[in-house]
Amino acid sequence: HTYPPRRQRQMWLRDRTREPGVIEKNRRILPMGYWKGSGLSIVLDMIATLLSDGASVAEVTQDNSDEYGVSQIFIAIEVDRLIDGPTRDAKLQRIMDFITTAERADENVAVRLPGHEFTRLLEENRRNGITVDDSVWAKIQSL
Template sequence: MFVKFEELKSVIKKALLNAGLSEEQAEICSEVHAQSSRDGVESHGLNRVPRFIDYVNKGWVDLNSEMELVNARGFMEHYDGGLGIGIVNAKKASKRAVELAKEHGLGLVTLSNTTHWMRGGTYAWDTVEDGFIGINWTNTESSMPVWGSKKPTIGNNPICIAVPYKDRPFVLDMAISQYSYGKLEVTRLAGKELPYPGGFDKDGNLTSVPGDIEESLRILPIGYWKGSGFAIALDLMASILSKGRTAADMDREGKGSCTGCSQVFIAIDPYVFSTKEETEKIAEGLINQVKNAERIDPNKEITYPGEGVLARRKKALTEGVHVDDSVWEEVKKL
């Protein structure tokens, strides 16, 4: 079914207020959840609200906590998230990175002891819409087997990279698994299979059936062993720079998805060494080559990361935001 964006946001906000969030917290979080569904990332939009409220009820998210500055050195700052609301913490951290970049040309903020930020692309879009290159990532509890193993031992550690380009920025938002567990859930709820194999079933066979991957917990890393190595690198950098938890630490504590995680937010001024016109000309050369590449399917346009989001956003604001019927009814009752 499809609902208007404002109605979606209103229903989510009501559920969050009922869960004990303040007016300001509920406004920020409902906006982000609704925007995620609007942009086609349903798994971290409406669908994630019941789990977030469950974590609040379990005491895994501290509604009274605010992130605090721990240390600062030049363009780098480190904050403790105090197990506060992940969206609120990440919004503040990414904004602070931009402020540092305005002063130094580059801003780097690390955040330890925080909670799930929902859609990581939210903060990359915020940064690029402020005119800066954005890079942000988070570690997670173990959700993917390290290459050559059978059981989850590393996180799928989503990373986002955004680069300004006219009114159509490049925004890459991806997990280090071929598909996130959220994407598996959305595909399963829709009664569909994945377009490409996304993991192994319990018998060790590659499969496109999302439920079989969810059962085995053997999600496939991007690039096979390369993605596995990249996931480890992202975890090490996030946890070391923030003096925070690794996947191994979160596994031992066992408090669900991303509770106590470590995050990094980087903002870079793209015009430090060149003008806006020069940077756009540089980007245009590559983007034109990408857009004009010979198509496998003549009827299917080639797009770069970010274009699809803008198209889905435009469509959702005129035709309504797609929501899963059962999830919609569940959230309305919260």
């Protein structure tokens, strides 16, 4: 679906600010949605388009209804040639600890890192099923 879960939408509406000083003062980590996520998406589209000489999101959306010739780039970095394993692990752990212990918008909702709890969530979803927004489920059933 094209919008975040109701609880997340309510949290973003309640906590949204247009004052950078507020964010700088409380130093909270905010989700990568809305303006931050869309800004990153635009920059990545520009980079991929230029490096691959492929179609940008604009071109695909406006010209290519079949979505062919899209821009794709793959960057492979052998991190172990740049930094030793123990230092890498310590730096990554510090980042993960910083993120997972950050102030939460909702104390009942844990901060999750991408892929961090994949195995547990997979088993939980297999056991209990996957929660789907009622309007999304109705749309799926109508197809």
